Amino acid sequence: MLQIDYATTDAEAASQSLASLYDQPDVRGVGPGFRYEQHVRGDGEMTLERYHFGGDIETTADIPDALVSVQVHGGRFATREQGAVPNGSLHGLGPIANGTTDADFSIVTLPVPVLLRTGLRHEGAERGHLVVDGRAPRPELAGHWAEVIDHAHTVTADPTTFQNDLVRAETFRHLTAAAFAAFPVHVDADRVVPDTATAGAVVRRATRYMDDHVAEPIGAAEIATAARVSPRGLQAAFQRDLGITPMAYLRRARLAEAHRELLATDPTSGATVSAVALRWGFTNATRFGAAHRDAYGRSPQETLRDDSGRRGAR
Template identity: 40%
Template sequence: MTTLTLQHDTDDIDTVASVLGQMYPKVRFDPPRGKVHFQADIRGDEQLSLARLTMGFHAQVTVEPEGVFTSAMLLGGRLRTIHGDGGNAGGVIFGQEETAAEYNGSELLVVNLPEASLIRRAVRANGADSGIVRLQGHHPRPEHAALWVQAVSHVHRSVVQVESAFENDIIRTAAFDYLLALATTALPFEVITRVPPGIGAGKATVRRAVAYMDSHLADAITMADIAAAARVSPRGLQAGFQRHLDMTPMTYLRRARLAEAHRELLHDPTRTIKAVAEKWGFSNQGRFTRMRREVYGIEEGTR
């Protein structure tokens, strides 16, 4: 199995952009304030990669991590994103959508989890043959945050930074597979199964549409809105979803809203089924109950 090792120490912002461009397909910099100092030690393989980064400058960097989820833990300095800062327990997680972050002397330990690797690991854990992964939050689940931090730190220190261990395919693969397995539990992913084999990482247009819908589940959005966000025509969007997910965009939207409604009912006993159903766009309570029973096995008359 081919390994990746990249090490850089530079004060040239173009080199910084080039290095980050090898991690993410699209990177955009605002002009940095003050002097630039950047160090990177990136190691991994096709399963995943870990990076120790020193962002020794003050600037906003925007990335679009197509096909990869990123977990960034702040070790020093400051980091600010729309999803919070990396100082939260377990850091900040992003993926599937363009994300801007303000770095100011940031020391980071970053895990990049390819979407395809997560799908393979997650659907296997769920007893399925195929599926897609949705990011439903931007921080590790509270009950698993400490374990995630410990596991990432241990693998980085004991495997990635030890040359003999890192170059040993058996040791490295086992360590990375452990992180992938833990990620499907510790990080806020939902696995949607019963989709055709071959979805892989999906097409960029479908990923953009999914990211837009996931971030606007509580909003009144139309097919035209979704198509515009995906930068494709409504007909093209319909065709893409049918080809890659075997469902329409609106079917995906209903399933995603159903998942949010189901979660809310489980975690907030003060809310009525009718109120929650209406909040998430289900005007017919009977139909909502039937859908929930079909997907989650909830018996009629129970929450």
């Protein structure tokens, strides 16, 4: 479980606190009266967050594998690319940059695997691909979505209540189901993520570069250069050919390397899951554990203890 209740007037401390949830966060452009307040409840996959940003603040973060719904309760909240957006709208699947002024807002993080599992159960399918047809909530359900978020905050605000496994699971299940109803997303059960061999030249060049440099600190700019396309063109090619972002592909490749290392490592050597995760770029242990379980069906700790892995990593 993840529970954070934190406040500071220091921008660097605020960035460090955000790093427990997001990749490469940055708080800057801080004006007079800066104040950062954060309240988070999470279960290792989904998180429910409430923030107050006092003063004028610019923030950036990378969200490659999840959609986040932002509900603004007061002040100004705008994205750098889109400006003011409909309340409750979805963001993520890549870097986002925001500007706020005395903003009070909620965020619900909806990982793509969680949404996909919900959609597959709803469709009665075993495999498929999550399709996002729009980022704004359906007008007739926008109010309902806001009420669901408010109710979830009320339920989870008390730490004792949140620690109840049944209450916590039901609260997040309700959020996921409401998100599927409120937003134009669905599962295409006839479409699965294709092998990169069937993708276009841009994606093949990019994935080859990422596979060759998976252990290095590369980003979207370097990948786009290697693929001989603009960053926007790179994003479009990946969404068209693979249905994922370039950074999501890179994270999957690094997760596979971390998995192989866990299988091949002798647990009596003093190696730890957190050290392996950090070596492959995963700074959030909770999210690393959730991603590993989703991909391989068991926790990183169980994988590290697997004797069969040391007879040859998969």
